[in-house]
Amino acid sequence: MDAFGLDGLDELVRALIADGRRVIGPRLRDNAIVLDDITGVADLPAGWGVDVAPGRYRVRRRDDEALFCHSAGPQSWKQFVHPARRKLWETTETGFEEPPPDNRELAFLGVRGCDLAALGVLGRVVGNRIRPFIVAVDCTEPGGLCFCASTGTGPGVRQGYDLALTERIDDTGHWFLAEAGTGAGERMLRMVTRRQARFDEVAAALRDVTAAADRMGRAMPELDLRELLRDSRQARRWNDVAERCLTCGNCTMVCPTCFCTTTEDVTDLTGEHAERWEHWASCFEVDFSYLHGGSVRTSAASRYRQWLTHKLGTWHDQFGESGCVGCGRCIAWCPVGIDITAEVAALAAERSGDDVDV
Numbered sequence: 136m137d138a139f140g141l142d143g144l145d146e147l148v149r150a151l152i153a154d155g156r157r158v159i160g161p162r163l164r165d166n167a168i169v170l171d172d173i174t175g176v177a178d179l180p181a182g183w184g185v186d187v188a189p190g191r192y193r194v195r196r197r198d199d200e201a202l203f204c205h206s207a208g209p210q211s212w213k214q215f216v217h218p219a220r221r222k223l224w225e226t227t228e229t230g231f232e233e234p235p236p237d238n239r240e241l242a243f244l245g246v247r248g249c250d251l252a253a254l255g256v257l258g259r260v261v262g263n264r265i266r267p268f269i270v271a272v273d274c275t276e277p278g279g280l281c282f283c284a285s286t287g288t289g290p291g292v293r294q295g296y297d298l299a300l301t302e303r304i305d306d307t308g309h310w311f312l313a314e315a316g317t318g319a320g321e322r323m324l325r326m327v328t329r330r331q332a333r334f335d336e337v338a339a340a341l342r343d344v345t346a347a348a349d350r351m352g353r354a355m356p357e358l359d360l361r362e363l364l365r366d367s368r369q370a371r372r373w374n375d376v377a378e379r380c381l382t383c384g385n386c387t388m389v390c391p392t393c394f395c396t397t398t399e400d401v402t403d404l405t406g407e408h409a410e411r412w413e414h415w416a417s418c419f420e421v422d423f424s425y426l427h428g429g430s431v432r433t434s435a436a437s438r439y440r441q442w443l444t445h446k447l448g449t450w451h452d453q454f455g456e457s458g459c460v461g462c463g464r465c466i467a468w469c470p471v472g473i474d475i476t477a478e479v480a481a482l483a484a485e486r487s488g489d490d491v492d493v
């Protein structure tokens with residue numbers, strides 16, 4: 136494994152840009168860590184962390200200058216591989232046109248284990264139209280809503296990256312352990328001023344990641360969730376959660392794996408120009424399940440049940456894995472703080488006949 140300092144990371148960003156890529160990474164904006172274009176290390180949110188709780192997200196100053204010690208923010212990488220809104224075609228009196236394919240070369244810097252897994256899950260659904268160069272970062276500081284250790288998707292990054300970094304700040308300074316996962320990653324690593332990592336440095340980085348697994352704020356109950364959801368179709372808990380759920384759909388918008396879309400046709404006032412757009416949709420919308428004659432999921436209870444049952448149960452039938460990677464976003468950005476791990480625990484308790492007041 137290799138090691139490099141902040142200058143090396145800056146060289147890496149510049150090398151990716153020189154390679155013709157648009158580099159996206161975390162930035163501090165509007166009191167949140169968002170994902171946007173970066174041109175160097177100076178754009179990264181040095182010294183910023185976040186505090187999260189159900190229905191709450193706040194950035195806070197750290198007592199060091201760490202660049203990647205912030206848990207999941209309001210956005211995920213989904214927006215770049217599965218845009219929130221895109222034009223499918225337009226037509227005028229003279230012809231029909233599709234927008235040119237999006238051939239952007241992207242590089243994602245700072246992808247956590249949970250989000251790396253989410254890109255894989257999402258890729259199985261929306262395809263791999265865009266194949267970014269991925270610089271993943273091991274998580275050494277989980278947030279209060281993280282539970283990727285219990286979903287098997289973090290805190291360390293495992294596969295699917297071009298380069299994997301572990302950030303360390305210690306007596307020797309601020310540096311990164313780096314490992315290439317692909318030939319492209321090796322090529323970019325060669326462009327960086329680096330040295331070979333010592334055995335004790337690798338061991339220390341590994342300890343940080345292992346310790347992060349023990350500090351997760353949440354855990355998904357260790358159960359066969361597919362079976363639990365199948366058994367919970369008539370659970371009373373759906374009515375309980377429906378009394379709190381606003382059916383706003385925030386959870387589906389922030390979820391890095393939710394992929395549902397709908398299409399919308401628009402025309403201008405003259406009627407000479409029409410466009411068809413695809414945009415994200417949510418199973419929490421009444422119209423989402425509209426068939427001829429009306430919606431088949433009119434109650435909040437049925438819509439929440441649909442979301443959870445698909446996410447944790449029938450997703451396995453469709454894609455051979457869970458739709459949840461344990462990022463905790465849906466808990467932080469739910470305006471009433473509904474916690475997916477608590478709802479699963481309550482369903483499990485109800486099935487076993489225990490008190491359901493979780």
Ligand code: SF4
Binds near residue numbers: 379383387
């Ligand atoms: S669970 Fe929360 S975020 Fe999701 S629809 Fe209900 S109120 Fe909105």
Ligand code: SF4
Binds near residue numbers: 393446461465466475
């Ligand atoms: S369901 Fe919630 S915790 Fe799971 S991946 Fe989606 S946003 Fe993250």
